Amino acid sequence: MTISTEDADSANAGGFRKWLLAPEPRGWFQSSTQQIHQGWLKFSLHPLGLAGLFIIVLLIVVATAAPLLTSYDPIVQDMAGRLAPPSATHLLGTDNLGRDVFARVIYGARTTLYIIMLVTIIVAPLGLLIGTVSGYFGGIVDEILMRITDIFLSFPGLVLALGFAAALGPGITNAIIAISLTAWPPIARLARAETLSLRKADYIAAVRLQGATSIAIITRHILPMCIPSVIVRVTLNMAGIIITAAGLGFLGLGAQPPWPEWGSMAASGREFMLDSPWVIAAPGIAIALVSLAFNLVGDALRDVLDPRGSE
Amino acid sequence: MIRIDNLTIRFGHGQRPVVRDVNLTVAKGTAFGLVGESGCGKSSVLRALSGLNANYDGSIELQGETLDRQRSRPFFRRVQMVFQDPYGSLHPRKTIRSQLKEPLRNQGLDTNSVDVNAVLRSVGLDPVLSYRFPHQLSGGQRQRVAIARALMLNPDVLLLDEPTSALDVSVQAEILNLLQDLRAERGLTYLLVSHDLAVVSHMCSRVAIMEAGEIVEQVEIEALRRGAVEHPYSQRLLRASRMYGRA
Amino acid sequence: MTEPLIDVRNLEIAYGGGHMRAVRGVSFTLGQEKLGIVGESGSGKSTVGRGIMKLLPPTAKVSAERMRFRDVDLLKASERTMMTIRGRRIGLILQDPKYSLNPVMRIGEQIAETYRFHHPKVSKAKTYAQALDMLEAVQIRDPERVARLYPHEISGGMGQRVMIAMMLIAEPEVLIADEPTSALDVTVRLEILALLDELVSRRNLGLIFISHDLNLIRNFCDRVLIMYAGRVVEVLEARDLDKARHPYTQGLLASLPTIEDPPARLPILKRDPAWLDDLAAKVLR
Numbered sequence: 001m002t003i004s005t006e007d008a009d010s011a012n013a014g015g016f017r018k019w020l021l022a023p024e025p026r027g028w029f030q031s032s033t034q035q036i037h038q039g040w041l042k043f044s045l046h047p048l049g050l051a052g053l054f055i056i057v058l059l060i061v062v063a064t065a066a067p068l069l070t071s072y073d074p075i076v077q078d079m080a081g082r083l084a085p086p087s088a089t090h091l092l093g094t095d096n097l098g099r100d101v102f103a104r105v106i107y108g109a110r111t112t113l114y115i116i117m118l119v120t121i122i123v124a125p126l127g128l129l130i131g132t133v134s135g136y137f138g139g140i141v142d143e144i145l146m147r148i149t150d151i152f153l154s155f156p157g158l159v160l161a162l163g164f165a166a167a168l169g170p171g172i173t174n175a176i177i178a179i180s181l182t183a184w185p186p187i188a189r190l191a192r193a194e195t196l197s198l199r200k201a202d203y204i205a206a207v208r209l210q211g212a213t214s215i216a217i218i219t220r221h222i223l224p225m226c227i228p229s230v231i232v233r234v235t236l237n238m239a240g241i242i243i244t245a246a247g248l249g250f251l252g253l254g255a256q257p258p259w260p261e262w263g264s265m266a267a268s269g270r271e272f273m274l275d276s277p278w279v280i281a282a283p284g285i286a287i288a289l290v291s292l293a294f295n296l297v298g299d300a301l302r303d304v305l306d307p308r309g310s311e
Numbered sequence: 312m313i314r315i316d317n318l319t320i321r322f323g324h325g326q327r328p329v330v331r332d333v334n335l336t337v338a339k340g341t342a343f344g345l346v347g348e349s350g351c352g353k354s355s356v357l358r359a360l361s362g363l364n365a366n367y368d369g370s371i372e373l374q375g376e377t378l379d380r381q382r383s384r385p386f387f388r389r390v391q392m393v394f395q396d397p398y399g400s401l402h403p404r405k406t407i408r409s410q411l412k413e414p415l416r417n418q419g420l421d422t423n424s425v426d427v428n429a430v431l432r433s434v435g436l437d438p439v440l441s442y443r444f445p446h447q448l449s450g451g452q453r454q455r456v457a458i459a460r461a462l463m464l465n466p467d468v469l470l471l472d473e474p475t476s477a478l479d480v481s482v483q484a485e486i487l488n489l490l491q492d493l494r495a496e497r498g499l500t501y502l503l504v505s506h507d508l509a510v511v512s513h514m515c516s517r518v519a520i521m522e523a524g525e526i527v528e529q530v531e532i533e534a535l536r537r538g539a540v541e542h543p544y545s546q547r548l549l550r551a552s553r554m555y556g557r558a
Numbered sequence: 559m560t561e562p563l564i565d566v567r568n569l570e571i572a573y574g575g576g577h578m579r580a581v582r583g584v585s586f587t588l589g590q591e592k593l594g595i596v597g598e599s600g601s602g603k604s605t606v607g608r609g610i611m612k613l614l615p616p617t618a619k620v621s622a623e624r625m626r627f628r629d630v631d632l633l634k635a636s637e638r639t640m641m642t643i644r645g646r647r648i649g650l651i652l653q654d655p656k657y658s659l660n661p662v663m664r665i666g667e668q669i670a671e672t673y674r675f676h677h678p679k680v681s682k683a684k685t686y687a688q689a690l691d692m693l694e695a696v697q698i699r700d701p702e703r704v705a706r707l708y709p710h711e712i713s714g715g716m717g718q719r720v721m722i723a724m725m726l727i728a729e730p731e732v733l734i735a736d737e738p739t740s741a742l743d744v745t746v747r748l749e750i751l752a753l754l755d756e757l758v759s760r761r762n763l764g765l766i767f768i769s770h771d772l773n774l775i776r777n778f779c780d781r782v783l784i785m786y787a788g789r790v791v792e793v794l795e796a797r798d799l800d801k802a803r804h805p806y807t808q809g810l811l812a813s814l815p816t817i818e819d820p821p822a823r824l825p826i827l828k829r830d831p832a833w834l835d836d837l838a839a840k841v842l843r
Contacts, residue, residue, distance in 0.1 A: 024439050026439065035444065205394070209363065349743055480770065481813050484827065512820055535817070551748045
């Protein structure tokens, strides 16, 4: 019996692929990996989502490999070469203090990434915790937690962030705290809404009938169900977070000079917008691009993780 | 084994009772059927018995001792429930294996103290399926997992809430056979709620017919099979079931 | 022989670019009779019903040698033609009235709206009177009162009667009912089926009754199509079901529990993979 070349190829290279596609997973790791693989296949049906993902990966790579991509120091000034237009030596020109704009954009990516990660780490668990506890227990607990959420929700994001930054003092860490305090309420409400409907599910009743404590039910059974929609929501809100951070930077409350941050770069570039547009265009485009990328990924993620909405 | 006296369940204050003054006894090792149409209160009786609903009047006894409304943890090692919808009674994001070990975890027992593979085999499933997620199983397989889960704590009583009404006819036959076999092997006591008289006739030795929250008639199963029911509602139900079959 | 109302030959419906064949080579005719299509989940029975009405999502590929309603070629019919047929000449009754009725419109108004859609020139008063007549025809005792109610204020059985009224007011020639009584209690079911029976015979309709309930179909329908995995495996007169020859039909019948005479163990249906085989699919008549 002859085997076709494709069969032969797949028999060899097939080891991992077969493991991924095996109908009978033989362990938890294999089973979970298969699920992730299935999710990835679904995600990769969305070309725009893939484009967004590419930009985000690029952001991470650029931020990590910053010293490798440019030899210029983003902080060193060179008054003689200030406001030089884009050229072979300065890919995106120089700003009003002679600093290489390209280098500042690349190092500014680190700042952006830092902000995004910290905000997510604060906001997602906080929102999930408050939302699920509120939704599961109901009654007075729900009332109290939701009124607190309402208070934070009722302030416009930038204003609240401004207030906190003014109280705590300017600086990037305080900016992150300020942004986080405004970003968690929608997550809490989302988690609460999910919990309210999950609470009535038979599989939750089954676990109650095993003698599970409320904490166990919330952490082991309800939380895992809320996480996908929270991931989608956080991804979609990321654009707003980036723009709020940029806004704070623009107003001088974010990363302090001379450290590069896209928002403050845009602020200082404002003056020279007409004669030296590259100073403001570069960070501006970077902000827009990254925000767009998160929106695209969030939309595609929603189809993968939260298909309820699309059907 | 089970004795229910004057069970009355009301949702909210001063509302009309969903279950009114229900009395029944289930002998150990037998299967008791609770039949009625939607809204008659049969599922509410089951939920009160199971401990899911602590808001009832009247008394429920298990093997002679009256149960506290808020059930204690050991109670759940004696009484377990199998739900109607195989698509809703399993956690969508946990493997079968994990869900079968969950009862042990919640009771504070060592998760290796019961052989999950043995329990899976006893409900007719290949243990290799245990690493799958629920959406990778068929409806019949899921219901078997639900039964396996209920058996993990080795209970004496199984409360069955319409266990086959969401399944195809051919799958229903397998599950009903399985339930019968398990009861014989393990000496279990069943309280089966259903709107399908044929299923009840097949599984149970005694049946209570409910209408609008009350038990209108209780008979031995032979009486039902012969059609020897007296209450007009029972007769209507029997006639309708005979003519147009399963739900 | 009079021309059949619906004539389907070798209907093929596939999803996912042709990979998932939901309906394979299904053929049948419908006269002025009650034809039952029985199958379990995944058998394709609902897909057949919707396929005839061209109500499938655009990803579904429908092909057949023949798919005619009277003189209309359903395969080639444009969406415009289908709109004159759907609801007007072929009615569709679905399982759960909760999902088919508009929750924010009073019942009388909904039925009147259906009538108005097919008879646009009739006056408002006359349209509403027709709606009330129709409610009476489906044996609703107090049509004026019910007509003023909203769908959430009526029971399941009454909701289904309203659905039937809405479908019949356009005076269709064929009714396709997809599990119309599955969401109803057993006693209510009897009434709805009796109603359908009477309406079908009085108006000389053809009825396609789709269900997974073999007992129900054998008692209600004239002829029965048994479907398995997208194929029709057997066709017979309802009264001849006991003499079924295909092992799937026999297995299905045997695995039904009965009230009177339950066996010690229900026989298990063994699915023979040969039933899926193209070559082995001989339709037993």
